Amino acid sequence: MKIAQKTFKKFLFYIFPQLKLVHNFSKKVTGLKNTKKKYRIIKMRLSLKIIVGSACSFLFIILIGFILFPHVIKSQVKKMVNLKPGQDIREMFLKVPFPLSFKVYIFSVVNPDEVQKGAMPILEEKGPFCYQEWKTKINVEDIDGDDTISYDPVDTFIEMSEPGCAAFDTEVNIAHPMILGMVNTISRQKPGALTLANKAIKSIWLNPMSLFITVKARDVLFDGVTINCGVQDFAGKAICTQLKGEPSLKHISEDDLEFSLLGPKNATPGKRIKAFRGSQDFHLVGRIVTYDTKFKMEVWNDTKCDVIFGTDGTIFPPMLKKEEGLASFSPDLCRALVAKFKTQTKYDGIPVSYYDASLGDQSKNPEDACYCTTPQTCLKKGLMDLYKCAGIPIYVSQPHFYDSDESYLKGVRGLKPEVEKHAIRILFEPLTGSPVSARKRLQFNMPLEPNPKVEIFHNFTPTILPIFWVEEGVDLNNTFTKPLKTLFLMKKIVTIMKYTVLLVSLAGLGAGIYLHVRPDESMTVTTVNKVKPEENGTKITKTIDDDMMDGLEKNGYREEKY
Template sequence: MKLQLSIKIAIGSICTMFFIILVGFIFFPKMITSKVKAMVNLGHGMEIREMFLKVPFPLSFKIYIFNVTNPMSIQNGGVPEVEEVGPFCYQEWKEKVDVTDDENNDIISYLSKDTFTKKSASGCVSGKVVVTIPHPMILGIVNAVSRTKPGALSLINKAFKSVYENPTSIFLTATADDILFDGVVINCGVTDFAGKALCSQLRESGSLKIVNEKDLAFSLFGPKNGTEQKRIKALRGTKNYHDVGRIVEYDGSALMSNWPTKECNEISGTDGTVFPPMLLKEEGLVSFAPDLCRSLKAFWVRKTKYDGITVNEYTASLGDMSKNENEKCYCFTQDSCLKKGLMDLYKCVGVPIYVSLPHFYDSDKSYLNGVKGLKPNKTKHQISILFEQLTGGPVSAKKRLQFSMPLEPNQKVDLFKNFSSTVIPIFWVEEGIDLNSTFTKPIKMLYTMKKAVNITKWLILLASVAGLIASGYLFFKNNQTISITSVKDIKKTAPVSGISSVNGHMNGSMDGN
């Protein structure tokens, strides 16, 4: 029976081990993977499509303005001194409109639209506060004309005196609301040739608000608020889950035309609202940024936790186009590349605006030394994305970018004659998202189920191994045991004679022997 028991234990353990390997280690993971692949696409009727087309919650949008504290000193060649004012808080509602589908090629086509609304919260600064910044119109026009038509600078000098009524500095003092969204009025009711020529160009640009027949208004974000952007075509991912959201065309073209090389004009990645599931950390997170006319890749940093969920943290930078040969195509010219951490957007937006991380974090020290009052901080100023790998969704993200302008002396424009060369920051923004428990709960339930199955399968596997060990031990023990039959002692009796008592008769022939 002991031998039979060991065999029974061995057979049961082997069957259990085979079952748990098949179900727990092979079938269940494949089932989860297959389920995620089937759910994460932008086809009709999919929940993720609805969230992709209209994000059901607002993103946090914070703006910080660098208030200039010594404008007249800068006019005379002094080093700029700034203080950060903010955040000015807004809600950013993202949606995609004019949506069409190309079923044959598995493509969704749409126009993006971002709408900003004011948000009052603890720690937010009122938009009524007054700040001083370099006038983006004055500084931008002079820098742009200096690059493309330097011969027209004398005309621009006369136009400024007319439109801005003989200004004594290039600095603008106004409320944050006016600078950001409401608009700062530009007096275009002038009659001189230079002023009228400048205002005519400003009207035709389409980026300014028309106040009345005479006046225009300039703001940093007003033109973008609630405005449909250029058309994007992206793959839906119903045929290949790894292609979900990948942009294949922007503004009617598969390549941009802003940069001198094909590599820099390539459009890669998604629009940042959706990513393919089950990405390897080595692949990074690639997204296309129309405002920068380029794609950016976020690199894996570490594993961490968010609301109890294991996630991967990623970060991104603008590189160093002064040293990296693959990034030199983003320079204005091959001989005028900016140093580490900065990118010139002139070929993208038509104005020499420099983009970097806030407070010149992770940038060349020379930019930080050119301005007083900046305090770069990794936690506050880096780009950070917490990415849930299985479902392919960012659970928390902080996209932070600073916008600055070059400040250069120019002898043809009176207001620019005495400047010391530097890069002066104007503002920086943080676009953020932190999923609440409503949206993390399904992910946590999936991970709880996976964790329970993982624990169970390992316990069963260990129990199966223990059963095999036990059956082997019993089998070995049984083979080493010798079976001995016990013998009973027989009591001594009288010698046996040839007498037979059968039937009670005596054998007479044996008589006397």
């Protein structure tokens, strides 16, 4: 039967050659349909693979890069930042392994004789006088019940001679701190005793003609200036009896004492501090619970200002929010200073936050008003009276009256406040709670006022007289910043990788979906133009397939290229 069909087909193709052309074209079209089916199947399988692979990559990077990795980093930081025994950070907390930079600048009065007669003081800044400050904590005790640690802080100062530092034998002209402090204190506490104080000054200081003395920087800062208390008159003995009971004065003999501005702090244990260790709640690490065994101060006019909060400044909790600020308690000021976030910056390649602090404005800001000694004697912006804290009228400000009311700057000459030199600032890495660079700057001033009951105070023009200012600073070197840089390098690499994988995954998903839903590509048959020989002067042109060429050539057709 098949043989007969083939024989009949050949016979027809011989009689009618055009039928062979139609037959061949039909076979080609059938083959194209089968190819399209196979192409569609292959296309669907490839697009599904791309979609599934991209979706898996997307979910993986979200889980690992955006959820798991940050959680692991924070978890490790929480474990590391606590003060329990055995932790590396505890050892650094108890003994800071490097010295802080401690610099002192003294304001020397250029025109002491004129000031004594009522002229405005002209000041010349002398310094810096440079020291290393070593911070340690002794008599350490752990209390597991409330997760706290108690200790006595000790600051030790060592002279440093290095380029840019002034010689410690430099002479300065300053208002005698003991005489000025004593007269101002008696004026507030017992004004009726000023006449007695005037006689005692003449006796102890050998009838001085001026409030100002010339003294070496080394002596007035740490070594000491002698007070001769071997006097026999009633007024002198009465004042000396009180002076001998002052713990801040050094006894060098039975009759003689020494005073210095910073000597009492040197290598002397401070009042006991109790702070949280942070092993139960990392947000509390370093926060002071009690100072001198008390949960709050008993100094100011309001319990709000007596609240003890913040750390001692050597440690802060990790992962602090910007709006929380950096609170550190300062025993010298009987209060906490809160540094507020300003901007983002970098330190040694590490992204950090810039914070600065101020002393507020107790004359205008309700939250600062409780630091006033009395409502009538509130100081203006930038100054704070430490009378209730230190026991003598000392006014603290930022150096050169930076960020203070202009009236204080106009009361003297020779000051030039600058933000870079005189502001309180901290560069803080928030993830680990690390201060990488800091400058704590405070200026100590005393009121200079006329007093008719004390001879050498008769002619003064009222002003706030700067005495000296200090800068306590730290800049972590590569030894201590290297772990931070390694951490942030790892975070940077992971960030680049996770966003790269995320973008590639999203691009893959888009490409896979497009391949899956787009229409099938059309498959075309390429044709060429064939021309029949001229008949009776007329050219006959036909468009046919290459597969038909054999049959056409047999019937007198030829290819014409044009």
